[in-house]
Each structure stands twice: as C-alpha cells, then as structure tokens.
Amino acid sequence: MERILIIDDNEEFVEDTLLGLRRHYECAWADTGEAGLERMAAVDPDLVLLDYDLGEGASGLDILGRLVGGWPDVPVVMVTKESGVRTVVRAMKEGAFDYVVKNTSREDFLDVIRKGLALRQVKLENVWLRRRLQESLGQVIGESEAIQQVKREITEAAATDLSVLITGETGTGKTMIARMIHEASDRRQQAFVEVNVSAIERELFNSEVFGHEKGSFTGAIGTKRGLTELAHRGTLFLDEIGDMDPSAQIKLLTAIESGQIRRVGAVKDIQVDFRLVAATHQALEERIRHGLMRQDLFYRINQLRIRIPPLRERAEDLPVLLRYFLHKHFPGRAGLELAPGTMDALSTQPWPGNVREFESAVQLAVVRCGEGPLRASHFNLQGALERTPAQEADYSQLTDQPFAQARDLLLEQLRQAYVQRFVQEGVSVKDAAERIGISREVLHRWMKDLEP
Numbered sequence: 001m002e003r004i005l006i007i008d009d010n011e012e013f014v015e016d017t018l019l020g021l022r023r024h025y026e027c028a029w030a031d032t033g034e035a036g037l038e039r040m041a042a043v044d045p046d047l048v049l050l051d052y053d054l055g056e057g058a059s060g061l062d063i064l065g066r067l068v069g070g071w072p073d074v075p076v077v078m079v080t081k082e083s084g085v086r087t088v089v090r091a092m093k094e095g096a097f098d099y100v101v102k103n104t105s106r107e108d109f110l111d112v113i114r115k116g117l118a119l120r121q122v123k124l125e126n127v128w129l130r131r132r133l134q135e136s137l138g139q140v141i142g143e144s145e146a147i148q149q150v151k152r153e154i155t156e157a158a159a160t161d162l163s164v165l166i167t168g169e170t171g172t173g174k175t176m177i178a179r180m181i182h183e184a185s186d187r188r189q190q191a192f193v194e195v196n197v198s199a200i201e202r203e204l205f206n207s208e209v210f211g212h213e214k215g216s217f218t219g220a221i222g223t224k225r226g227l228t229e230l231a232h233r234g235t236l237f238l239d240e241i242g243d244m245d246p247s248a249q250i251k252l253l254t255a256i257e258s259g260q261i262r263r264v265g266a267v268k269d270i271q272v273d274f275r276l277v278a279a280t281h282q283a284l285e286e287r288i289r290h291g292l293m294r295q296d297l298f299y300r301i302n303q304l305r306i307r308i309p310p311l312r313e314r315a316e317d318l319p320v321l322l323r324y325f326l327h328k329h330f331p332g333r334a335g336l337e338l339a340p341g342t343m344d345a346l347s348t349q350p351w352p353g354n355v356r357e358f359e360s361a362v363q364l365a366v367v368r369c370g371e372g373p374l375r376a377s378h379f380n381l382q383g384a385l386e387r388t389p390a391q392e393a394d395y396s397q398l399t400d401q402p403f404a405q406a407r408d409l410l411l412e413q414l415r416q417a418y419v420q421r422f423v424q425e426g427v428s429v430k431d432a433a434e435r436i437g438i439s440r441e442v443l444h445r446w447m448k449d450l451e452p
C-alpha cells in the first residue's frame, strides 16, 4: 500500500481527510512542519499532503522548500484554505506538485493524490533507469574521447525510437552496444531479436525473417513466425547488414516503411512494430556506390550512427582495458606489474581483432608470465610473429645436431606454432586443448615454456 504523510495542525480536517484516505492508503500524521520533516525518514512516504497555513513554527512554504530539497522524488500536494492565486503560484514555484482546497470534494481530492502518486512512479522509474544505464555504460571500458562519445551516443539512442547503425571493425563491441541500447530503451521489457544476416542461407532468408505459412513450400511443415514478428514491440538487431541480398533489402525496406510484413505463402499482412538496430564492419557508402546496398534502405537504418573506432586508433584505452581484463579473468592478480616498455609495445600493434583479440591476448600473457611482471614478449606481438622460425623449419641446421636434441627443438617449434595459431585465432585454452587432443594443463605448460 502506498504511504501518505499528512502535515497539518488542524485535527478536525485531518480526521475528516483520513476517513477518506485510509481505505486506499497507509497514512501518517504530523501536526507541525518540524515534526513532519522529522518523520519523513521513518514513514518514507510516497506523497506528502502539506498544509499551507501551519499554525506555529515554520510556515508551510518554508517546509515545502525543505521537503523538495531533501526528497526530490516525493511529490508534495499543498492544502490551502482558499485557492488564492498568489498562494498557489508561490507553492508551485517552490516545487509543489499540485494543490487542493480544503473544502474540495473527496473525489477531486483523491484524484490529485492519484496523479501525484503516478508521477512518483514515473520519477522512481526514471531514477532506476538512469542508474541502470549508468551501470551498463560502465561496462564499456575506455578513456579515449572516442569511447566517451560512443557512450553519449548510446544514451541518446536509448532515449529515442530511431533506427541506429553501428559501425566498426570486428571485435569493437557492436553487438554489446546494440544490446545496451535495447536494455536502456522503452522496449526493454520486450524481445531483443538478433539476426545474423550473413549466417542465414539466401533461400531461407524470407522464411526466417518474415515467417511462412504451413505448406507454402516443400519443407514448410508448420506455420512459422518470422524474426520480424518475434521482435514485435521490441528491438530487431540486424548484424552484418552489409551482407544482405538486394532482394531481401527491398522486402525489409517495405516492412519498415509500412510497418507490415507478410509471411511466405500468406495472403494477409501482419502489423509489426520493432525498433531497428543494425551493425556492419563494412563501409556501406562504398557498397551503395557499387550497387550492392540500396540507398533508400541505408537512409532508413542510418537515422542515428554510432562509429566505434578500431582499437589501434585509441591506444589510450589499452591500459584501462588491460586492468579490466585482468580483473575480469584473474581477480586475484589485478595488480600485476608491467615491465617498462610493455604498454608502448602493445600500443604499436594493429590488433585486427580489436578488443576481442586484446582480451584473449591478455589472458594468454598472464598465463605465460608466471609470477610477473608482464612483458611485451608474453603477448604474441606481430613483429615477433614474423620472426618465428616455426613455419620454415631448417632441417640442415637440425641435422647438424644429435638426434635427441634436434627432435626436442623441432617439437618445441611445433608447440610454438600451435600456441601462436590459437592465440591469433582467439581460441580459448580449453577449446584449443580439446581440438588438438591434449589436456589443458599440458597446453598451459607449452605456453609457459614459450617464455623467453
């Protein structure tokens, strides 16, 4: 039950009011302004009814100012003897939500209270949303101006219903950001439907995205709802939109413009309402020039644009990302030291797999560095890769040596080649070990042996 605190010195009025309110709300009463302020914490009301003409002590207006200042999310309804314009204006200026005249009808009285409580709900919801968005934005790590800009754009995008196009190389966080926008938007209670355009076979695209009726083609055993239909009232996330077939592009455009879709084999359209978020690593403007992307569709999906620069262009994010990933994967070792020059070496790397690649590089480096400190040589850096002898094993040199020694050397090189490959491909230690049929412990040892 919602709680109301009444601050009024007129016992008769209060008794009368309480009779009407007690059935709907939990009520508390204070007969002076000061007592009212004191009781705020204990009662924790959802709304305050405040008498304008408090007898002794601080005036109603004075108490109003202190309530609004101290509890900005609790609406205050001023109760006045008569509806003098000056009184009302002053109360509203001080931040009262509304006012009621003492002899007003019970229905009108309840009506004002209901509206005040509804406002309180909205305020609480907003506070909650802001906090949640802040929390989730906290997971976008980076100190560069570019990342700060991206965070501002996520906040903006979440507040609108416009289509958003997120561009950036692989591993820059496009999918993560698409999800965040949905979670912070008014549609968060509804579905977030992810469609990887490049992963759907061309012949199945229509049926997957728009659904099909039973028997509409061989294999359509039952009726199926399409992904656009599942995204109704929610968000449709089209990943790799640059790979969309031109014929599919027209269908999508029609669906967006009309707000209607038609299942394959159906005769009727279905009303759909989804918010579109799309992502691509390709330069869509380029594809438009080559006739691979429809310009009209591009305009539809590009109402807001979030550009995430590649990691190599924001080296200032590397130190915080490093600390973040240490903390995430090795909570006990978040304070691991870095040998001088390590960060410089990392910041000259191209990181083609961006944050995703950096994350696995950090994991591997920590495993390799033993007690620490972390050195550049613990990461598989590009320069080091080019110098690796693994690919062109030189047998003439090997065969100069005793067999046992040559065999060990060759094995060593082979192990190195395996480890480097997995790191480059961003495969986890667990998966890598499974793939080549050795235990995780052995693979860990190989990695440690790579230490210089």
Ligand SMILES: Nc1ncnc2c1ncn2[C@@H]1O[C@H](COP(=O)(O)OP(=O)(O)OP(=O)(O)O)[C@@H](O)[C@H]1O
Pocket (backbone or CB within 6 Å): 139, 140, 141, 142, 168, 169, 170, 171, 172, 173, 174, 175, 176, 177, 281, 355, 356, 359
């Ligand atoms: N700024 C960042 N802060 C923290 N984590 C990040 C950041 N950017 C990316 N990541 C992490 O990197 C990984 C890759 O991100 P995500 O999958 O969103 O990239 P993507 O751009 O969608 O890649 P792809 O193009 O391959 O689909 C995720 O684990 C994500 O949480």
Ligand SMILES: [Mg+2]
Pocket (backbone or CB within 6 Å): 174, 175, 176, 239
């Ligand atoms: Mg992605």
